[in-house]
Amino acid sequence: MQIKIVALNARFTHSCLALFHVRNELEKNCPGVATELCQLTINDSYYETFLRLSHGNPDYIFFSAAVWNSDRVEQLIRDLQNCLPDCGVVVGGPQAEVIGCNLAPVRCCVVSGDMEAVGGDFYRDLEQKRLQPLYGGSFLRMPDRLLLSPYREGDFLTHLRNRNIYYESSRGCPFACTYCLSSAEQGVYHKPLPQVEAELAQILHYKPSTLRFVDRTFNDQPQRALAIWKFLMTHEVATLFHFEISPDRFTEEMFTFLQTVPAGRFQFEIGVQSTHPPTLQAVNRVMDRVIALNNIKRLAALGVIHLHADLILGLPHETKESFGRSFADLFATGAHYLQMGLLKLLPGTSISRDAAGWSYVSCGSPPYAVLVNQWMEHAVLQELYWFCECVEKFVNNRYFPSLWAYLRRREEDVFVFFQDLLRLCQQQDFFRLAPTQEFMGQLLCQFIEGREDGPLLLEVLRYDWLRCGHRFLPSFLQVERAEEQPQAVKDALYQQAAAGLSGLFNGLFEKGGRNHFFKTGFFLRFSGACLRELGLSRDEGRRVVMFLSDREESVYRLHKTIVLPAC
Numbered sequence: 001m002q003i004k005i006v007a008l009n010a011r012f013t014h015s016c017l018a019l020f021h022v023r024n025e026l027e028k029n030c031p032g033v034a035t036e037l038c039q040l041t042i043n044d045s046y047y048e049t050f051l052r053l054s055h056g057n058p059d060y061i062f063f064s065a066a067v068w069n070s071d072r073v074e075q076l077i078r079d080l081q082n083c084l085p086d087c088g089v090v091v092g093g094p095q096a097e098v099i100g101c102n103l104a105p106v107r108c109c110v111v112s113g114d115m116e117a118v119g120g121d122f123y124r125d126l127e128q129k130r131l132q133p134l135y136g137g138s139f140l141r142m143p144d145r146l147l148l149s150p151y152r153e154g155d156f157l158t159h160l161r162n163r164n165i166y167y168e169s170s171r172g173c174p175f176a177c178t179y180c181l182s183s184a185e186q187g188v189y190h191k192p193l194p195q196v197e198a199e200l201a202q203i204l205h206y207k208p209s210t211l212r213f214v215d216r217t218f219n220d221q222p223q224r225a226l227a228i229w230k231f232l233m234t235h236e237v238a239t240l241f242h243f244e245i246s247p248d249r250f251t252e253e254m255f256t257f258l259q260t261v262p263a264g265r266f267q268f269e270i271g272v273q274s275t276h277p278p279t280l281q282a283v284n285r286v287m288d289r290v291i292a293l294n295n296i297k298r299l300a301a302l303g304v305i306h307l308h309a310d311l312i313l314g315l316p317h318e319t320k321e322s323f324g325r326s327f328a329d330l331f332a333t334g335a336h337y338l339q340m341g342l343l344k345l346l347p348g349t350s351i352s353r354d355a356a357g358w359s360y361v362s363c364g365s366p367p368y369a370v371l372v373n374q375w376m377e378h379a380v381l382q383e384l385y386w387f388c389e390c391v392e393k394f395v396n397n398r399y400f401p402s403l404w405a406y407l408r409r410r411e412e413d414v415f416v417f418f419q420d421l422l423r424l425c426q427q428q429d430f431f432r433l434a435p436t437q438e439f440m441g442q443l444l445c446q447f448i449e450g451r452e453d454g455p456l457l458l459e460v461l462r463y464d465w466l467r468c469g470h471r472f473l474p475s476f477l478q479v480e481r482a483e484e485q486p487q488a489v490k491d492a493l494y495q496q497a498a499a500g501l502s503g504l505f506n507g508l509f510e511k512g513g514r515n516h517f518f519k520t521g522f523f524l525r526f527s528g529a530c531l532r533e534l535g536l537s538r539d540e541g542r543r544v545v546m547f548l549s550d551r552e553e554s555v556y557r558l559h560k561t562i563v564l565p566a567c
């Protein structure tokens, strides 16, 4: 029996953990079955995807369906049923039941829940080609649970080559947020630590570039999380490890350990969603928000872990004002990436059942994004959607970190700041154009022009630009006075060096000599006020900053700088 097991991933570098579990279960329960894993992407040509699946006249095609690929899965199933009437179709994953309903009466078998927990009747019916419309099973309710890593040695050189590897050290979530499909079942299963270590050792042997833990709340048991982190750091690999964490579950021991993690090795995805207490209560999100925000701040201050923090727009009880406060709270933490997505009313979630009572209206097809509710009329949601887009474009990169740090230090009202910036972006048609660093820098220069601290911020923007490694100043960041032009500053320094004013350059020529120093550096003079703001000087004097070609070992890997002594 020939079975194709299909995942339509978001991009090539992703892989699908479920596929490997399905393969193993099929081979265990139906000896003699020939399985083929097909990892495709939603961006591939539809027709070519179809040809790949129809080729060889398979007996069955298994799909894994999620919200973001379900339209395409549904279309493929319809066309496959027309073209290969004898081929059975089985669909699993979070969106399986929705697809099953949409396709009825087209024959398609839905597996709801976990493949590991499906009973023997499924495999018997599969072999006899008389599958029923629905099977189900819950791993968390199985009496003798054993959750093994589904990867085989050969997978790393084939299906997983050049892709992110996904790994679960636990299954289930201790929380029950009302908008989340994971909340349908209560309980968490944690694999024993020795098993986790043995499985991770197998994966790390192949030195993957990225290993993503899919545990819904990786640090729900802080001591266990710490033990896994410590284990990972004993391996000499350059792998980036990604974890979904709860921000209020950290111990001092964890912070102490995280200080020792080299830059670029850990990445945390942190679900905050809102800091408005009535909202958190309404969606059943259990979190100490004061501790959570403080912990994110502490993690950001370490400067070595990329922090991706999430807010959801359109939650119950969230008004424009309270969303603005949630945004400001999150911005103040210094998290590197602020993801602000629209609430999706996913079928099967508790919030989707309560939606009518809260006057929710959402899109009728995946991903079911919210359009209006009783706390936000559509026009407000629309405005905040573009607000979020504006923040994501300007903040979620390495272009302007000193500017954002300045706003944080000054306790600027960032909700107002970005609302005003949004207005300028809309006037300039920003969202229809390419959001390049140059374009965004130009808009920011225009935006700060009338401000009292405009001249200082212009210097901060120059600093951020040069820290990204540029070796020129674009027109909007030009300095006016001729003697302050970068080339003039460099020439003057060179003459001082040639004249033997060695005190000025003490120790700086050691690495490659004077010529190397001047060849590789970019020099610009900054005011004392700006240098104080940047934390580079404590006095009033103007100083030259040298921008080096070397990069820092930090999240943004910006270029190093040296402040030259007064001259």
Ligand code: SF4
Residues within 6 Å of the ligand: 173, 174, 175, 176, 177, 180, 181, 182, 183, 216, 217, 271
């Ligand atoms: S949103 Fe996250 S924490 Fe909440 S139930 Fe879902 S997986 Fe668990």
